[in-house]
Amino acid sequence: xxxxAESTAFRSALEVVRGVEPRVADAIAAExxxxxxxxxLIASENYASPATLLxxxxxxxDKYAEGTVGRRFYAxxxxxxxxxxxxxxxxxxxxxxxxxxxxxxxxxxxxxxxxWAILADRVESPALKKAQARQVNDLTEADWFxxxxxxxxxxxxxMSLDAGGHxxxxxxxxxxxxxxxxxSYGTDPATGLIDYDxxxxxxxxxKPLILVAGYSAYPRKVNFRIMREIADSxxxxxxxxxxxxxxxxxxxxxxxxxxxxxxxHIVTTTxxxxxxxxxxxxxxxxxxxxxxxxxxxxxxxGGPLPHVMAAKAVALAEARRPxxxxxxxxxxxxxxxxxxxxxxxxxxLVTGGTDNHLVLIDVSGYGLTGRQAEQALLDSxxxxxxxxxxxxxxxxxxxxGIRIGTPALTTRGxxxxxxxxxxxxxxxxxxxxxPGTGPDGAAxxxxxxxxxxxxxxxxKQAADLLTPFPLYPAVDLG
Ligand code: DSN
Numbered sequence: 520x521x522x523x524a525e526s527t528a529f530r531s532a533l534e535v536v537r538g539v540e541p542r543v544a545d546a547i548a549a550e551x552x553x554x555x556x557x558x559x560l561i562a563s564e565n566y567a568s569p570a571t572l573l574x575x576x577x578x579x580x581d582k583y584a585e586g587t588v589g590r591r592f593y594a595x596x597x598x599x600x601x602x603x604x605x606x607x608x609x610x611x612x613x614x615x616x617x618x619x620x621x622x623x624x625x626x627x628x629x630x631x632x633x634x635w636a637i638l639a640d641r642v643e644s645p646a647l648k649k650a651q652a653r654q655v656n657d658l659t660e661a662d663w664f665x666x667x668x669x670x671x672x673x674x675x676x677x678m679s680l681d682a683g684g685h686x687x688x689x690x691x692x693x694x695x696x697x698x699x700x701x702x703s704y705g706t707d708p709a710t711g712l713i714d715y716d717x718x719x720x721x722x723x724x725x726k727p728l729i730l731v732a733g734y735s736a737y738p739r740k741v742n743f744r745i746m747r748e749i750a751d752s753x754x755x756x757x758x759x760x761x762x763x764x765x766x767x768x769x770x771x772x773x774x775x776x777x778x779x780x781x782x783x784h785i786v787t788t789t790x791x792x793x794x795x796x797x798x799x800x801x802x803x804x805x806x807x808x809x810x811x812x813x814x815x816x817x818x819x820x821g822g823p824l825p826h827v828m829a830a831k832a833v834a835l836a837e838a839r840r841p842x843x844x845x846x847x848x849x850x851x852x853x854x855x856x857x858x859x860x861x862x863x864x865x866x867x868l869v870t871g872g873t874d875n876h877l878v879l880i881d882v883s884g885y886g887l888t889g890r891q892a893e894q895a896l897l898d899s900x901x902x903x904x905x906x907x908x909x910x911x912x913x914x915x916x917x918x919x920g921i922r923i924g925t926p927a928l929t930t931r932g933x934x935x936x937x938x939x940x941x942x943x944x945x946x947x948x949x950x951x952x953x954p955g956t957g958p959d960g961a962a963x964x965x966x967x968x969x970x971x972x973x974x975x976x977x978x979k980q981a982a983d984l985l986t987p988f989p990l991y992p993a994v995d996l997g
Contacts, residue, residue, distance in 0.1 A: 562924020766793025770847020860942025
């Protein structure tokens with residue numbers, strides 16, 4: 520697409536929206552301006568390409584398409600079949616998977632589909648077998664009761680939240696924590712790294728039905744070959760949630776033992792993080808789980824979003840291009856440059872560095888909580904999010920960590936020199952922020968003191984850092 524075409528497309532779209540509800544058009548334009556101006560270090564965010572964004576804004580949104588390609592509950596799905604099949608084909612080729620299900624609307628939806636597929640495959644229940652064989656009329660009330668009892672309470676072993684695991688891996692604020700009897704494995708308190716012997720020990724003791732690997736705040740690679748061996752040793756199904764690092768797998772930065780696809784029974788992901796696609800989810804698996812996975816809608820998902828599947832097909836096609844591998848490598852190079860810059864200035868990092876796309880700063884080294892640090896950085900034009908650190912004394916709300924990631928800034932083109940400058944800005948803010956007090960004079964975990972002149976100066980330097988790397992350079996909204 521020519522640069523002119525991109526500008527014309529977005530301008531025309533906004534003009535049409537403005538004709539109906541100008542405040543929405545204004546908010547869309549304001550969002551672009553905000554994203555252009557902020558130093559975005561949220562590890563789970565990125566910037567999708569204009570082609571990906573434009574593939575979503577059309578009449579595919581109007582179509583219902585429950586079911587799967589060629590087997591729909593609605594008529595007239597031939598064009599939806601085309602984009603869904605294309606997205607699945609690109610996903611299979613990109614990740615070397617035998618089956619791809621591209622309907623999930625998000626990461627949690629992808630995980631629910633995977634949980635369903637595993638339960639349906641593994642739970643020994645005559646009632647479930649009848650239900651699966653669509654002999655539901657043969658089931659008595661007692662059968663249904665037994666089925667519900669047997670599907671619930673199954674065991675799941677996943678990474679603990681404060682070690683970097685994800686809510687959907689069996690934690691109480693999520694439905695997975697209510698459905699499953701969950702236990703978690705943490706990290707070695709001395710190194711911050713996964714201790715595979717401890718995981719194996721927990722698996723032997725707990726005998727989970729599902730062993731989950733994957734994280735949203737662990738700054739290191741995971742050895743999936745070892746995790747699979749652990750799963751096999753206790754007869755567990757091995758599931759990997761690669762939502763955060765799918766782009767690094769797609770770009771062949773994570774290969775061999777660190778590529779989950781050849782090792783896991785089932786892999787879930789989002790498509791919008793390091794993979795740089797539209798917001799959404801996806802499941803990859805082998806033939807043994809494919810049939811159950813394909814029942815995702817209507818089993819656990821609402822109607823598929825064909826416009827988003829079209830955008831997934833576009834983004835996955837982009838990720839198959841050779842330059843995506845270069846992008847993925849630069850994400851990691853930038854994260855390491857950022858980590859090195861912070862360490863040289865005296866910051867404490869969980870695990871002492873990174874080998875993926877994210878860095879976790881333990882801001883207790885600056886005398887701050889995560890909440891104070893997050894807000895002080897935001898005041899200075901740096902967008903991050905607070906996160907627990909292992910054995911966090913401040914809990915999940917205030918936290919002691921700041922999670923930063925490089926997928927978005929790498930998309931803009933920033934490199935190692937800018938990462939070092941970013942480390943300097945972060946260190947300046949954190950070292951000049953002090954904890955504040957509440958109205959009663961008592962120490963507060965939320966209040967902080969930062970000289971507004973420092974925040975302003977850092978904000979200006981952050982904006983200057985971004986100037987040579989315009990976001991969506993071809994898009995001029997006038
Ligand atoms: N919300 C995503 C993240 O920030 O990591 C994960 O669900």
